[in-house]
Amino acid sequence: MKFLRNYWYVAAETKEIEPGQILSRKILNESIAFYRTKEGTLNAVQDLCPHRYVPLSLGRVQGDDIECGYHGACFNGKGQCTKIPGQDTIPDKANIKSYPVFEKYNFVWVWMGDPALSDDTSSMPDVFYMHDSDEWDANVGLMESFPAYYELLNDNFFDLSHAQFVHPETLGGGRLSEVFRKTARPGKVSSLAENEEGCVFEVSENKVLTEIHVLDSQLSPFFHQVMGKMKFGQENYEGNLDWLLSIEWHAPCITVFKPFIKPAGAPKDEGFYLSWQANIVTPETESSCHYFYSACQNLALGNDEVNKNLFEAFSFAFSQDKVIINGQTSCLSSYDFTQEELKSRVTFPGDQVTGSCRRVIAKLMAEQERTA
C-alpha cells in the first residue's frame, strides 16, 4: 500500500518538542527525528545514523546539530554530516535525508514528498487558525500509533449515519442518520438553503465538503445541555433545535466538523457553533496512524469547565469509534479481504458520500503513480 506523498502532514503539536529536545515519530513508514535547537529552530531528519544504524533520536542536540549517541557523528537540519569524530574529510554518503518542516496553527507539519514542491502549502488547510487564535480555545488530544489503516478513519468521519448507533449520547442526535441516508445528493453545498432540511456533498479535486441540515428536532442530550447553559443560563433546553452541520475533508486525511445549532426556527444569529472539531489523521504505517483530535470553542473563552466538558464529550465519542474500528481492523485482518473484495461489499444509502472520499484518494494515488 502506498501513500500520497506531496502533502503536508501533521507530525506533532509544537509543544511536544521542547528546545534542545528530540522527538522520534514514524510517518508514512519513515522514522523521523524532529529536533529543536536551544534557540528554538525546528528540524527534521531521518532517524537513522548512517554509520551503525542507530536511531539519531537516542543522541542529543548540540548547537544546530543532532549528535549520534553511539560514536558522536553530527548532522545539521539539512541532513548534512557536519562531523565524523577523528576525521577531517566527510564523504557525501554520510549525509542523510532531511524533511521540510513548518510550524503553523500550533502544529508541526512535515512534507513527505519531493522537497522541491514543498512551497505548495495548500495541503495545510487554513481552517486551522482556530488552533492558534485568541478567539478560540483549542483542546487537542493525541492517539499515537492507533492500530488502523487511515482510510478506515476517513470512512468513519464520512458515514454520518454511524452517529446514531455509536454515539447516541453526544453526536448522534435526532434525524441526522435518516436525513443523511435518505437525502444525500451531490451538488454545491451553497445550494442547500439555511431553512431547508437535507444533505449535499460537493466533491472537488482534493476536497469534499458536506452540508447537512436537520431541522426542528430533538437532538442528543449533549446539544440540548449546551444550548441551555450557553444561551438560557439553565441546565437544559427542552425545545427543538435546528442543526446545521458543515464538514470539510481535505485529502488525504484531515476532516473538520462545524456543528451550528439554534432554537428551531430562530434566525441564525440566535445560534452558535457548538465547536469546531478537527480530526487530523497522519498515517504511521499501512496498519496504524497518529490521530490528533481537537475540540475548539469560542462560546466561553478561558472557561475551563466548558473546555473540559467539550473535550470529554469528544474523547468519549472517539473511544466508542475505537471499539468499532478495532473490531473492523481485526475482521479485515482475519478474513484477509483484498481491496477488490472491499469494493464488492454490500452498499448502503449514504455510502456514495464515503465512496466519494475513497475515489478522490484513488484518483490522486493514480496521478501520483503516473507522474512518478
Next chain:
Amino acid sequence: MKFLRNYWYVAAETKEIEPGQILSRKILNESIAFYRTKEGTLNAVQDLCPHRYVPLSLGRVQGDDIECGYHGACFNGKGQCTKIPGQDTIPDKANIKSYPVFEKYNFVWVWMGDPALSDDTSSMPDVFYMHDSDEWDANVGLMESFPAYYELLNDNFFDLSHAQFVHPETLGGGRLSEVFRKTARPGKVSSLAENEEGCVFEVSENKVLTEIHVLDSQLSPFFHQVMGKMKFGQENYEGNLDWLLSIEWHAPCITVFKPFIKPAGAPKDEGFYLSWQANIVTPETESSCHYFYSACQNLALGNDEVNKNLFEAFSFAFSQDKVIINGQTSCLSSYDFTQEELKSRVTFPGDQVTGSCRRVIAKLMAEQERTA
C-alpha cells in the same frame, strides 16, 4: 489443516448467554455471534456485518434480530438481513451465514457442517445427561482459547500412562500406567470381566471405548480419601482398592471418564463412581481450542465441599497437563515438524490406543474430503 465439519460442537454453557446478550466465539476458525432474544431464543450467525466488516457482536439485540453497532443493519437468526436503514429493498447478498444451534445438557451446541444434515444428533453423546439431571451435581470449568492443536488433547486423554508421571497426587495411582502399557488389546470392552485386570479398547467408526481394570491396589491418595469419607465416614481408607475405569471417546473431541472404585475384592454394589468427568474440546483455530472440563458426582448431592474438592482435584490435574501440552506445542512449533514426521516418532507400548483415535479422525477426514 482442516476440521471435521458435520458434527455438533459444544460452543458454550447455556448460562454464558443471557437473554438479550451476544457472545462472540470462534469455532473451527469461524467467528460466530451467538445471541439470545429477550424471550430466550438462541441464534447463531456469522460475526461479521457484510456492510463494513464490523463484528456483529459489537452491536445489540433488537427484538428477534441482532443490530450492527456501526450503521444499524439488522439480521435475524436465519442470517437474513431484515433492515438496511434508509433503504426499502434489501439485496440478497446482504444476507449472512447462520448456524444451527441446539441447547441440550446445559450446553449450547453448534453445527459446523452442511445445515441439511444437522438433524443427525448422533455427535451429541447422550452420556451428557449428567449435566442436566437432578441426580447429578455438575461442576464445569472452561479454558477459552487454550493454545494447542486439539488432537494434542486427545493424545493426552488416550495415553493413560501419563497419569503416573503428570498426576501422581490425583489420577495417577497404582499400576494404571503399567496395566495400560502392558495389557492394552483391541476387543469388545465387554470381554473384560469385572474381576479381571487388564485393558481393552474397542474401535468403531466414530467412537473408541476403553475399559481398564486395576485390581487390589494402592491408588492415588485422592481415591483413598474419597473412599474413606464417602463409605466409611473416616479421613482415609487404607486398604487396597479395585479401580474399574470406562472411557468413552466420541469423534472428534469429546472424552468421558467414568472411574468406579470399590474395596478390593468387594462386590460391585459396595463401590461407586468417584465421578463422571467429561472433557469437551472444541477447536477454535489450528493452534487453539476451547476446553470445557467437568466433574460430575452423584455421591453427595448438593454437598458443596464434595463438589469443590472434586472440581479442584480435576482443575489441578488439568493445570499439570497444561504445562506439558504447552511445552509440546512450543517444541512442535519451534521444530516445525510436519504431520508426516509426527507419524515417524518413536512408538511406545500403549501408543496403539492413542493411534486408534488419530486413525479414526484421519479416516473421517478422508471420507469428508471424498464426499466434498
Next chain:
Amino acid sequence: MKFLRNYWYVAAETKEIEPGQILSRKILNESIAFYRTKEGTLNAVQDLCPHRYVPLSLGRVQGDDIECGYHGACFNGKGQCTKIPGQDTIPDKANIKSYPVFEKYNFVWVWMGDPALSDDTSSMPDVFYMHDSDEWDANVGLMESFPAYYELLNDNFFDLSHAQFVHPETLGGGRLSEVFRKTARPGKVSSLAENEEGCVFEVSENKVLTEIHVLDSQLSPFFHQVMGKMKFGQENYEGNLDWLLSIEWHAPCITVFKPFIKPAGAPKDEGFYLSWQANIVTPETESSCHYFYSACQNLALGNDEVNKNLFEAFSFAFSQDKVIINGQTSCLSSYDFTQEELKSRVTFPGDQVTGSCRRVIAKLMAEQERTA
C-alpha cells in the same frame, strides 16, 4: 545466518544448576537440557523427548538419567534411551543428541560442534582463571535472551570510541575516543611502549588483541574515585592518570578488558588493575544472545563495598549499551538491511578495528563451510 560450531560456549554459571536439577537453555538455536545428578555430574542433552516432543526439562532427574515428565522415558547423559516404560527393547531411534560439557572457571561450557573435536579446549580462554581463584573476587551478571544479534555486541566492545558518548560517567574518560580513532594501527601489541600514547591491534587467526594507552589525562570520575580510595585513602584523586588498557577478544564472542591505571608518570608498580572485565556472549538465536558480564577485582578481596561499586558501575554501563543496541536492532529490522548493505555503510576512523573482528569471524565461517 549460521554460527561457528566447533567452539566451547559458556552455557551457564555452574551454580545455576543445582544437584538433581535441570536447566533449559537455547544455544545456537538448539534447546538443551542441562542436568546435574544428585552426585553432581553434569550432562547436557537435547531438550526434546523423541516420543511426543515434550521438553525433557519438564521432567525430573532420576539417578544418572533424565526422566521425561509425560510418559516416563529415560535418557542418560550420552543421550541413550535407557527406559521405555512397559517395553523391554529400545530402538536406536529413541536415542537423542547429547553435548560435551565441561565445568571450568565456575562456568558450564558446552561444545556445539563435532563431538570428535571437543578435546580442543583452545576456545576456552585461560584468562578466566580469575573467576575461579582465591586471588580474585568475581562478580557475574547474566542478561538472558538479550534481543540482539551477537556480532552487534562484538561491534560495541571493539569500537572504544563509543565510551565517550555512551558512558561518560564510568568507562568513557579522557582522550580514549580520540586516541582510539586517530592512532589505531595494526601491529604487535608489544610494540606499544609503556610510556607511549597510542593504540595497536594485533590480529591472529581467532583472536584480536588491542592495547591502548592514554597518558597524563583526566579520566572518568569513576577512575579517579577508585584511585583515591584504593591508593591514597581519600574520596578522590584529582591528579592526572595514565590508563593502560589491554583487550583480548577470543572468537567468536568473548572479550576481556583489563584496565590498568596509575598516577600520571608514575612507575608501573604504583598502579593497579581497576578490574578485569569479561564479556561473555553466547548466541541463543539469530536475533538474541545470552550475555554473561563479570567484573573481577583483586584490590580489596572480600570487600563487599568495592565489589558492589564495581559491579554496579559495570551493570550501569551495560544498561546504557542496551539502549543503543536495542535501537540498532530495531533499525536493522525495520529497514531490513542485508549483510551486504551493512558492509557499505559509512566508515569512520577506528572502524578498522571493529572490522578486523568481523573479518576474523567471516573467515572462520568460510572455513567451516568449506570443511563441512
